[in-house]
Amino acid sequence: MTTTAPASAPAAEPKKAAPRTSPQGSGKLAALLLTPTFLVLGLVIVYPLIAALRESLYRRGEGLDESGFVVEGERFVGVDNYSAIFQGEAGDRFWNAFGNTTWFTVVSVLIEIVIGVAMALVMHHALRGKGLVRASILVPWAIPTAVSAILWRWIFTTDGVANQILNSEVLWTAEGQQAFWAVVIADTWKTAPFIGLLVLAGLQLISGDVYEAARVDGANAWLTFWRITLPLVKPALLVAVLFRTLDVLRMFDLPFVMIGQRKFAVETLSMLAYDEASNLRYGPAAAYATVLFLYVALVAFVFVKLLGADVIGEARSQKRLVKRQDKGEVQPVLPVAVAAGGTPL
Amino acid sequence: MSTNNTKTSRRWLLHVGVAIIVLYCLAPFYWMVVSAFRRPSDQGDNSPFPSPLSFENFNAVFSPDVGFERSLANSLVVASITTLFTLLFGTFAAYTIARLDFRGKGVVAGIIIATAMFPGISLIIPLLKLFTDIGWINTYQAMILPSLSFALPLAVWTLATFFRQMPKELEEAAMVDGLTRGQAFRKIIIPLAAPGMFTTAILTFIAVWNEFIIALSMVNEKSMQTATVAISRFTGITGFDTPFGTQMAAGVIVTVPLVVVVLIFQRRIIAGLTAGGVK
Numbered sequence: 001m002t003t004t005a006p007a008s009a010p011a012a013e014p015k016k017a018a019p020r021t022s023p024q025g026s027g028k029l030a031a032l033l034l035t036p037t038f039l040v041l042g043l044v045i046v047y048p049l050i051a052a053l054r055e056s057l058y059r060r061g062e063g064l065d066e067s068g069f070v071v072e073g074e075r076f077v078g079v080d081n082y083s084a085i086f087q088g089e090a091g092d093r094f095w096n097a098f099g100n101t102t103w104f105t106v107v108s109v110l111i112e113i114v115i116g117v118a119m120a121l122v123m124h125h126a127l128r129g130k131g132l133v134r135a136s137i138l139v140p141w142a143i144p145t146a147v148s149a150i151l152w153r154w155i156f157t158t159d160g161v162a163n164q165i166l167n168s169e170v171l172w173t174a175e176g177q178q179a180f181w182a183v184v185i186a187d188t189w190k191t192a193p194f195i196g197l198l199v200l201a202g203l204q205l206i207s208g209d210v211y212e213a214a215r216v217d218g219a220n221a222w223l224t225f226w227r228i229t230l231p232l233v234k235p236a237l238l239v240a241v242l243f244r245t246l247d248v249l250r251m252f253d254l255p256f257v258m259i260g261q262r263k264f265a266v267e268t269l270s271m272l273a274y275d276e277a278s279n280l281r282y283g284p285a286a287a288y289a290t291v292l293f294l295y296v297a298l299v300a301f302v303f304v305k306l307l308g309a310d311v312i313g314e315a316r317s318q319k320r321l322v323k324r325q326d327k328g329e330v331q332p333v334l335p336v337a338v339a340a341g342g343t344p345l
Numbered sequence: 346m347s348t349n350n351t352k353t354s355r356r357w358l359l360h361v362g363v364a365i366i367v368l369y370c371l372a373p374f375y376w377m378v379v380s381a382f383r384r385p386s387d388q389g390d391n392s393p394f395p396s397p398l399s400f401e402n403f404n405a406v407f408s409p410d411v412g413f414e415r416s417l418a419n420s421l422v423v424a425s426i427t428t429l430f431t432l433l434f435g436t437f438a439a440y441t442i443a444r445l446d447f448r449g450k451g452v453v454a455g456i457i458i459a460t461a462m463f464p465g466i467s468l469i470i471p472l473l474k475l476f477t478d479i480g481w482i483n484t485y486q487a488m489i490l491p492s493l494s495f496a497l498p499l500a501v502w503t504l505a506t507f508f509r510q511m512p513k514e515l516e517e518a519a520m521v522d523g524l525t526r527g528q529a530f531r532k533i534i535i536p537l538a539a540p541g542m543f544t545t546a547i548l549t550f551i552a553v554w555n556e557f558i559i560a561l562s563m564v565n566e567k568s569m570q571t572a573t574v575a576i577s578r579f580t581g582i583t584g585f586d587t588p589f590g591t592q593m594a595a596g597v598i599v600t601v602p603l604v605v606v607v608l609i610f611q612r613r614i615i616a617g618l619t620a621g622g623v624k
Contacts, residue, residue, distance in 0.1 A: 029526065030447035037438035037457070037497060040430075044468055044494040045460045051471035122362035129363045134615065135608050136370040142603045143374065144555035146573040147596040151377045154589045161376060164391050193370055194618075201619035243462075250464035253557040257577045270466040274558070277470045289467040296464050 049293070055286035056081050074283075081287035094288070096264060097272040100180070101292075104268065105248040108187045109241060115188065116195025117237070121225075123196065124203045137193040145190065149257035152186035156258075173258065179265045183255050187248070195240050202236030203229070242303045249296050269295070374600075381594040388590045402594035413595060415568055416575035420599075423488045423560070423571060424553040430489070431496040431549050432542060438497075439504030440530065444513075461498035468494055469562045476563060487563040488571070492556055496549045503548060503617055507541025508534070544617040547610060551603060572599050 058074040059081065085094045123133050140148070155162050156172035163169055172182040206229065214224045252274065255266040261275060269292040276285035383390060384399040406413045441447075442454055472491055473482075481487040511534070519529040535542075560571040570578065576595045579588060607614055 026445050027447040030441045030445045030450075033437040033441040033445075034453060036434040037501065040434060040490075040493050040497060041457070041460050044472070044491055045463055047475075048468035048471040049463075051475070052467055055471060055474070118362075119366050122359060122366060126359050126363050127356065128360070129367070133363055133366055135611055136367045138607045138611055138614065139370050139374050139604055142551060142607045143596075143600050144557070144573050144603075146555075146557045146577050147377075147599055148373075150576060150589075150592050151373055151596060153587075154380065154593060155373060155376060157589070159389055159391075161391050189369070189373060193366075196366075197615060198619055201615075246462045250466065252466065257557075270464065270558070273466045273470065274562070277473060277562075282470060282474055285470050289464070289470050292464050293467045296462060300459075300462055 052286040052290050052293075055282055056290050057283075059283040060280065077283065081283045082291075084284065085287060085291065090284070093267070093272065097267045097269050097288075098295075100266060101249060101251070101268045101270075101295075103180070104184065104187070104251055105245055108184050108191075108248050109244050111184065111188050112192040112195050112244060113237070113241060115192040116240075117199055117230075117233075119193060119196030120199035120203055120233075121229075123200050137197060140190045141194050141197075143190065145253040146257050148186060148190050149254050152182065152189075153258045156182050173260075175259075175263050176265055179259045179263065183258060183266055186258060187251070187254055191244060191247075195237075195244065198236055198240040199233055202233035206232045238303070238307060242300070245299060245303070246296055249299060250292065374604075377593050377596050377600070380590060381597045383590060385588070385590045388588075402590040403598070405588070405591045406595045406598060411575075411579070411591075412567065413572070413575060413598070416570050416572045417598070419485075419569060420554055420572040422485055423492065424550050426485065427489050427492045427496055427553045428546050428549045431493060431500045432546055434493075435497055435500035435504055435545070436535075436538075436542065438501045440508055440534065442501065443505040443508035444516075457498050457501050461495065461502075463494065465491075465495070465558050469559060473562055481563075483564050483566045483569045485569075488556075488560050491559045491563070492553050495556075496553055499552065500545050500549050503545045504538070504541060507538055507545070510541075511537050540613065541617075544610070544613045547606065547614060548617050551607075554603065 057076060057078060059077045060074050084090050119137070123130065123137075126133065143151075153173055154160060157163075158169065158171055160172075162172065170178050172178050210228055210232070211224065214228055219227070250270050251268050252270040255263070255268060256271055256274075259266045261267075261271065267275075269288060273285045273288035273292065276282075276288060379393065379395055380388070381402050382395040382398050382400070383402070384397065385401055385405070387395070387399075405411070438457070442450065442457075468491060472487075476482055476484075476487045515537070516529045516533050519533045520526060524532065555573065556571075557573050557577075560574045561577075564570055564574070567575075572595075576592055576599065579592050579595070
């Protein structure tokens with residue numbers, strides 16, 4: 001029913017809507033109702049995307065033109081901003097930020113999956129304290145990332161409680177590898193419970209019969225988890241992981257507030273672009289932002305196409321869905337996961 | 346006997362697991378609260394309870410030179426107005442996607458969800474330039490408009506899920522009884538969808554209240570800072586000898602209302618968060 005071909009539309013019509021609504025009328029109404037949303041998204045998403053692309057081909061500031069005069073304002077520099085990214089000092093900084101962004105994503109998301117799934121299993125089987133767990137799991141989610149960054153900065157100060165518990169004297173928030181791990185820990189704290197929540201929702205859909213059958217067949221706990229539980233929660237998990245991944249790829253607040261700007265160990269692509277922009281080097285900043293956007297788009301594409309994350313399944317496969325609903329099967333996954341990733345940006 | 350043993354140990358394992366989760370989630374939050382209630386002179390004290398209990402940090406947060414009330418008010422204005430517009434536009438879009446048949450529905454849904462993945466920095470840089478040119482820096486609209494970029498897709502998806510859950514027959518019956526689609530929407534759908542809209546409003550409000558990078562970029566005047574930015578700026582981000590106690594107190598002030606709301610509506614919020622995920 002998604003992209004109803006005109007020929008098939010009348011067939012769907014009678015059970016769908018009252019007689020007075022023709023498909024054309026529906027289309028007009030749909031266009032009318034969607035206009036405000038698309039106007040806003042056009043202004044805050046499409047315009048910036050195009051403007052950033054244009055901006056990334058210009059460079060601001062003083063330069064000398066061919067005849068040796070000082071020129072102020074923006075100059076068209078073609079792909080210079082992009083080629084500059086990959087070479088020399090700027091290149092080192094870019095590749096470092098690119099590496100940090102990628103590593104933050106891989107490491108944090110992997111740890112969050114393991115902890116999140118473990119939490120979901122405990123919550124699913126817990127006999128007592130379910131209400132308490134459900135309440136406490138929402139607390140890290142509700143805390144603003146900027147506030148949690150300051151909280152963890154405080155926990156990780158030199159004479160802080162982390163060093164006291166570990167009986168160590170690590171300079172967690174100073175430049176260096178340990179700062180990277182401090183950020184990973186803070187990020188995991190905030191978002192693993194959320195993955196747990198989504199996986200739990202997936203677990204609750206699995207019918208007890210499946211486990212009963214596995215038990216009769218003599219599967220042990222580990223085998224049951226690996227062969228039954230995990231494959232069945234995979235759709236929910238995959239979308240949660242996709243959105244967490246995209247969220248970490250654009251990570252900004254946590255390292256920015258917790259560790260600081262221009263720190264080699266934790267500088268992400270977002271932070272690099274922000275730093276360039278705040279120094280009014282809009283051209284390079286836009287180039288970094290565009291590279292990040294392409295990176296995010298590529299990762300999203302890989303998830304959806306190769307791993308089969310069913311992101312817009314709900315809308316795209318409505319026909320199949322209706323049939324499956326009739327049979328009482330699970331609906332495809334749809335990602336309100338964004339909500340919870342913590343920082344939406 | 347042995348099965349009994351494994352059952353008992355399993356039960357113990359679950360209890361321990363529950364305890365670990367609660368500790369994991371609440372211990373850092375507890376530390377924020379404890380640190381906030383210490384005297385500033387006890388800041389380095391790592392004991393688990395504040396002794397003596399002190400409100401000095403809270404007084405410091407509201408001292409005239411910090412002006413945190415103003416930041417809280419700014420956050421409230423930005424989050425409320427964004428939520429209002431998000432609900433208004435989002436309800437129409439979500440209803441359309443959930444209930445109407447039209448060509449290109451898949452594309453529309455795809456575009457809206459794709460915008461949710463957009464990295465914030467990519468829209469901030471061009472908008473920062475645009476807003477500088479039209480004199481919008483240090484205004485509420487400079488924070489509200491970009492915030493819609495993540496709030497709106499989020500709200501559309503959550504609302505669409507709620508709309509789908511409502512029985513189609515009610516609306517159809519109303520239309521057979523002679524109501525127009527618009528009337529059916531206003532008189533039947535909206536009242537029924539109210540709980541879902543309320544949940545979406547809470548989720549949106551929290552997301553915008555917690556927003557950082559837009560508020561940081563679009564404002565350079567202290568009086569227009571939102572609460573999250575103000576807290577991070579209490580000393581300058583890389584300052585030494587940070588007044589952590591004051592920051593923790595400000596953190597408690599910003600967070601506790603959210604936590605209270607979240608705990609009151611926890612069932613709804615979990616439904617909202619996972620509604621899309623699975624049904």
